Amino acid sequence: MHATRRAWAVAATALVLAALAVAFERPLLLFAGATVGAWLLAHQYLFTHRAATLDERLTVEQSLAPGRVATDDPATVTLSLTAPDGSPLDVHAEGRRPVAGRAVDDADTTLELSRGQTDASTTFGVTVPVAGAHAVPQPTLHLADGRGLFHESIERGPTPRLTVEPRAPRNVHVGAGGDSVAAAYGEHDAGRIGSGLEPAEVRKYIAGDEAKRIDWKATARLNEPHVREFEAETDRTTVLLIDQRAATGLGRDGQRVLDYLREVAIAYLESARELDDPLGCYAVGDEGITVSEPPNADIDTYTTIREALTGLEPTEAPSGHGRADRPRREARTPATARRDAVRLADEETPFASTLRPFLETADPYVERVDANPLFAATRSRLTRLRGSTWTVILTDDRDRAELREAVKVARRGDDHVVVFVAPRVLYEPDAMSDLEAAYDRYLDFEEFRRSLAALDRVEAFEVAPGDRIGALLAQQQRRRQASGGAAGTSGGEPTEKMGPPRDGSDGGPTAPGPGDGR
Amino acid sequence: MSERGATDRRTSRVPLFGPVFAVVLYLATVGILPGAPSLPVFGALVGASLLILAFSFAGTGSALRTTLVCWVLALALFAVVWLAQRGTDSLWLVAVTLVAVGLLVGYGLHRYERVQLGLVSETG
Numbered sequence: 027m028h029a030t031r032r033a034w035a036v037a038a039t040a041l042v043l044a045a046l047a048v049a050f051e052r053p054l055l056l057f058a059g060a061t062v063g064a065w066l067l068a069h070q071y072l073f074t075h076r077a078a079t080l081d082e083r084l085t086v087e088q089s090l091a092p093g094r095v096a097t098d099d100p101a102t103v104t105l106s107l108t109a110p111d112g113s114p115l116d117v118h119a120e121g122r123r124p125v126a127g128r129a130v131d132d133a134d135t136t137l138e139l140s141r142g143q144t145d146a147s148t149t150f151g152v153t154v155p156v157a158g159a160h161a162v163p164q165p166t167l168h169l170a171d172g173r174g175l176f177h178e179s180i181e182r183g184p185t186p187r188l189t190v191e192p193r194a195p196r197n198v199h200v201g202a203g204g205d206s207v208a209a210a211y212g213e214h215d216a217g218r219i220g221s222g223l224e225p226a227e228v229r230k231y232i233a234g235d236e237a238k239r240i241d242w243k244a245t246a247r248l249n250e251p252h253v254r255e256f257e258a259e260t261d262r263t264t265v266l267l268i269d270q271r272a273a274t275g276l277g278r279d280g281q282r283v284l285d286y287l288r289e290v291a292i293a294y295l296e297s298a299r300e301l302d303d304p305l306g307c308y309a310v311g312d313e314g315i316t317v318s319e320p321p322n323a324d325i326d327t328y329t330t331i332r333e334a335l336t337g338l339e340p341t342e343a344p345s346g347h348g349r350a351d352r353p354r355r356e357a358r359t360p361a362t363a364r365r366d367a368v369r370l371a372d373e374e375t376p377f378a379s380t381l382r383p384f385l386e387t388a389d390p391y392v393e394r395v396d397a398n399p400l401f402a403a404t405r406s407r408l409t410r411l412r413g414s415t416w417t418v419i420l421t422d423d424r425d426r427a428e429l430r431e432a433v434k435v436a437r438r439g440d441d442h443v444v445v446f447v448a449p450r451v452l453y454e455p456d457a458m459s460d461l462e463a464a465y466d467r468y469l470d471f472e473e474f475r476r477s478l479a480a481l482d483r484v485e486a487f488e489v490a491p492g493d494r495i496g497a498l499l500a501q502q503q504r505r506r507q508a509s510g511g512a513a514g515t516s517g518g519e520p521t522e523k524m525g526p527p528r529d530g531s532d533g534g535p536t537a538p539g540p541g542d543g544r
Numbered sequence: 545m546s547e548r549g550a551t552d553r554r555t556s557r558v559p560l561f562g563p564v565f566a567v568v569l570y571l572a573t574v575g576i577l578p579g580a581p582s583l584p585v586f587g588a589l590v591g592a593s594l595l596i597l598a599f600s601f602a603g604t605g606s607a608l609r610t611t612l613v614c615w616v617l618a619l620a621l622f623a624v625v626w627l628a629q630r631g632t633d634s635l636w637l638v639a640v641t642l643v644a645v646g647l648l649v650g651y652g653l654h655r656y657e658r659v660q661l662g663l664v665s666e667t668g
Contacts, residue, residue, distance in 0.1 A: 027657045036563055040646065043567065044639040050574075051635060053625070054581065054589075056642055058570030060621035061593045062563045063646040065600070068614035070650060072606060074657040081661055114605065141605070172604060173560075180661050 027073065033175040036066045066175070073176040076114040077169050084109050086183030088121070088165060094189040096280060098153050100130045101188055105165055106147035107139045116141050118168040124160035124188060127152040137165075141172060157192040161185045193280025197492030198289050200446065202479070203472055204499050207487065226255045262416050263321045264298055265306040265408060266291050266331070267436070268338065269400055269421035272312055275340030276422070277453040284340055286453075286489050287420040290446050291335050294418055299328045306411075307331040310403045311341035321411065398425060404432040415441050420489070422448040426474050437483050445478055445486040447471075452490040452498070461501040468498050562600025566593045594618060621645065 029037070040062040047055035085108040095101050105121045107113075121135035129135070130151030137148045154160050164181040171177070201207045228244045231251035241254035268291050274284035291307075298305040305328065306321030317334045319327060370378040400421060408417060417436040421429055429447070437443045451457050451467040458464055471488070478486035488495075573581065573589055581589065597618065598611045624645050628638040658664045 027654045032560070036560065039563060039567065041643065043570070044643055048636040048639050052574050053629060053635060053638070054574055054577075054586075055570060056625045056635075056639060057590065057622060058567055058593075059639075060625055060642060060646075061566045061570070061597065061618055063642075064614055064618035064621055065562050065566070065597050067617050067646065067649055067653065068597075068601075068610055070653045071613050071617075072604070072610050074653050074660065075606075075609075077657060078660040178657070178661065180663065 027176050027178050030174055069175050073171045080114050088183045090186040090188055096191050096193050097157050098155050100151040100153050102149050102151055104149045108145045112142040112144055113139050116170045120166045122163040123152045124162055126156040127154045154190045157190050160188045195281055195286045195289050199490045199492040199495045200487055202487055204495055228252050228254050261303050263304040264416045267308050267419045270309050270311050270338045272340050272343035273424045283422050283448045283453050288335055290489055291420055295331055308403055308407050310399045312343050314399050315403050398428040401428050401432045404435045408436050417443045420446045422450050423471050433484055443484045446489045448489045452494045465498055465501045562597045565596045
């Protein structure tokens with residue numbers, strides 16, 4: 027309890043009366059002081075009693091909506107006071123923000139519950155720029171009596187927790203057919219015998235082997251000379267080819283296609299740095315290559331690539347090329363054009379005669395693909411690299427023909443290609459509202475991914491938000507159950523199959539990371 | 545609205561009616577009567593002052609309870625003065641006793657309120 031200046035003035039009056047009584051030797055003034063003092067003490071008692079009553083009866087509610095936001099996104103705090111029998115004191119409530127929180131538009135966080143009033147509520151917005159769990163502190167209630175003699179401050183009410191998530195991809199799913207694969211980051215063997223440290227095998231001594239390579243323990247055990255072989259270790263030159271065209275801006279802020287692809291690229295970067303592997307990076311925008319860092323194993327290169335990856339933003343689509351986020355129809359390849367031409371060669375229908383000229387030449391297709399930045403970058407930069415290279419392509423499935431051709435170009439010689447493809451259906455904000463349609467689109471993507479993975483020396487993986495892929499898998503389960511039930515009654519319908527074949531023919535999820543054997 | 549805006553509005557309508565009029569009454573009596581008042585006059589004075597205090601609590605919502613508490617406190621303090629006067633001839637000692645008792649009661653209420661609201665523990 028705190029006395030106001032008015033209360034202190036009354037108390038001072040009582041003291042002055044007592045002093046005057048002593049000074050003028052008039053005991054009657056002591057009674058005057060006692061009267062004033064009794065009046066003040068009575069008010070103090072009254073305030074104490076009412077504060078206790080209020081504390082007992084007042085309901086303070088504080089709620090948050092939503093309880094989970096991204097950094098700097100506003101959350102609304104609703105503060106309400108309820109005193110069923112009316113408040114016995116004036117209450118001035120002050121809503122508080124989390125320690126790291128900020129007000130939204132200077133919102134008024136205060137609330138007044140006057141004496142006799144039964145309820146009052148207010149709402150105000152808060153934003154938190156720091157990710158984590160933040161408790162909204164209890165509101166402070168300032169209690170005051172009707173005469174302005176005493177006041178008190180107490181904190182009452184719940185402390186809802188606000189979970190603030192960073193504007194960054196979370197729950198990154200990397201896998202195939204909905205199955206996650208663990209990235210095998212770590213040391214990688216060369217797939218051949220050499221002068222490494224890891225023992226590989228013990229074989230019989232043959233003429234010409236150096237004497238120092240004889241394994242004497244094995245020789246003694248097997249009673250004839252044996253030589254121990256070691257696995258050869260090698261550096262692996264890895265080149266990241268990351269797509270940053272406008273189409274990769276699809277998705278919610280901080281959880282766009284590019285953000286997920288960036289996470290995978292950074293994982294490769296970290297692994298390469300640990301192993302001192304040469305690493306290069308090329309970023310492809312709508313107008314062409316925006317980042318060009320040839321493979322190198324020095325610390326400056328790693329730093330430069332990290333900075334480049336961190337700063338990547340989707341480029342702007344050049345005008346006149348249509349909307350960036352509009353999915354393109356898959357272009358025909360020269361092979362399919364030739365097949366269709368053969369099929370239509372003998373037909374004399376108007377349809378066949380109209381199409382025939384278009385199918386006779388593949389040149390337009392080549393020109394069209396060649397004009398695509400990803401393909402152009404692959405052809406212009408990767409083919410210049412010397413030696414064996416491990417190419418990692420990170421893009422979405424918007425232009426599948428272009429991607430397929432780029433992969434084919436990238437796997438020149440004996441090179442391996444790992445493709446991380448972001449299915450656009452899992453990033454479109456509204457796509458998941460119709461799970462059936464989304465699942466169908468995902469099946470279409472999965473077919474495309476498998477076709478990529480079926481290429482020799484190519485591995486293809488999907489990169490997607492884990493929660494969305496989980497929702498699709500749940501939809502798959504429902505479909506299976508439904509079709510299973512229907513099969514039991516109608517004699518059986520083929521159920522859709524998703525996920526990598528068990529025979530691993532699609533090049534399946536063996537290990538997408540730089541730790542893959544080669 | 546300021547922190548105590550509602551309070552200020554309300555109190556502006558209810559001035560410090562009780563203590564002001566009580567003090568005026570006592571000062572007037574001291575000015576009129578040169579010596580100690582007789583018992584009937586003293587009784588009338590005390591009764592009048594208590595009535596003034598009772599009026600001052602009108603409209604506070606708990607007028608009866610507060611009036612009774614106020615009267616009990618006032619009579620208790622009067623008793624302290626009376627007993628102190630019987631025990632000593634020194635008027636300043638009586639005054640100090642009165643002030644000490646008043647402060648003790650006020651501090652006791654203050655601590656009681658803080659314990660009731662959980663702002664301090666009973667042992668702290």
